[in-house]
Amino acid sequence: MTLLRDLYATIVIFISNFTARWGTWVNVLLLTALAALILVMLVRAMLAGHTFRRPAPVAPPTPDERLTEHAAQSLSSAIRFATVTGDQAAMDGLVEYLKERYADAFAKMNVLALPEGSLLLRWRAADRKAAQAPVMFCGHLDVVPPGEGWTGEPFSGAREDGLIRGRGAVDCKGPVIAMLEAVSSLMEEGYAPRRDLYFAFGHDEETGGTGGAAVLAELLQKRGVYFDMILDEGGTIRKSHLGRRSYPAALIGVAEKAVCVYKLTARVPAAQLGEPPRHTAVGALSEAVCRIEAALPRLRLLDPVKQALRASMPAMGFWRRLVVANLPLTKPLLGLCFRGHAPTMALLRTTLSATQMSGSGSEVQLPTVAEATVTGCLLQGDTAQSVLRHIRDLVADLPVEVELGSVQSDPSHISSDKSPYYEALCNAVHERFATLPCIPTILTGSTDARYYEPLSGTVIRFTPILTSDQAYNAVHGPDEYVRETSLGAAVEIYRSFMKKL
Ligand SMILES: [Zn+2]
Structure with missing residues (x-):
């Protein structure tokens, strides 16, 4: 109460001094302007809740069953290779598995494999003469150690209750598998891209990417390859985000x-x-x-x-x-x-x-x-x-x-959220989740994408996997999982985005 009394007294003294100095009319005018400003601010705040569309809660996606089942089997198997960064035997096993599982797709692409496990794939454009500048999709094959607190086996890849469980389910084997499923299913349908699509999967992203992404980036730079757009892992489709109430959004990283x-x-x-x-x-x-x-x-x-x-x-x-x-x-x-x-x-x-x-x-x-x-x-x-x-x-x-210290870098540049690629990605998301707003964001950690920055003016960081708060917090923590239907929806979003390029 003393504080309020002091505040009141200060205001009264201020007003009377002000009146004595400038006269009553100026004072009234200023106070009216201040009151009007506060009123406008309040109205803007009240309207803001309505002006911006509140999306409906996301309904569980219902992707194509055959696509989803194939992707779920692939991811479950991929998780079983415990590719904690530096485990060469596990990494060799996973790379062999991918080559076998997607044998047809690998046969149709140019494949460059680093001895440590990183992969660079190129899917050539149907019409090479008319093709525009290439684009690249990125991901990584290594995972962080499982750590403590798991209720099940971290590398079992168990499928139960519609979930696929295990380290790497979201970060980043889920997205890598979804991309490869998208490529192989499009190839099966006889689809050929209008421009070269590159895929870069690193083997050491979780420890800095110096042996994988950094080497691939240098190699591409030496070959003079420049991309119109690069899409790496990043923000996800969140069931709720920012604030107290449930508010779904696709968080698309632009930096x-x-x-x-x-x-x-x-x-x-x-x-x-x-x-x-x-x-x-x-x-x-x-x-x-x-x-x-x-x-x-x-x-x-x-x-x-x-x-x-x-x-x-x-x-x-x-x-x-x-x-x-x-x-x-x-x-x-x-x-x-x-x-x-x-x-x-x-x-x-x-x-x-x-x-x-x-x-x-x-x-x-x-x-x-x-x-x-x-x-x-x-x-x-x-x-x-x-x-x-x-x-x-x-x-x-x-x-x-x-x-x-030994880990040092500067923040990335900010890519535009007005580019045709950002828009195409949003459209691909909307085909699966119609009412979802796409919101640009800045990733608070770093990914392999930073090595590829010199190769493109547009680097987008987005993982099209629907994640609840629980699923999001399990990334790098215990009990990482992805819902099978979310994985299937991710395959469909990649497919539709690739077809728009
Ligand atoms: Zn990652």
């Missing part, structure tokens, strides 16, 4: 953040355990980490994010809608408004997370050196170097050195 590692090293003079300095090396390092967490790089509202927020307004509560409906006027309030919503905050700023820390090797010995790792996901507008400077400035008065 990706950069993952960048920073190494922090604290050094202090040696001292006895019983006579410690005010800050040990671990203490100084902790202080550095706390400062980094408390002072992240400033918020930035990028164009695709603004569009994504606007399109998502029907899913938001009133206050969030009030802020988003009245951008850019309300931009300074964005951070406050989405403070508790990590997925949205990740689209508004570079994030920096402490991931590792080590000190003395003994419980009874003071460390002279302590090390920590801070991993950043950099938003467009920041660079590996600009964030390095930011961190160094924050810890300048501490005995802490900051260097870039």
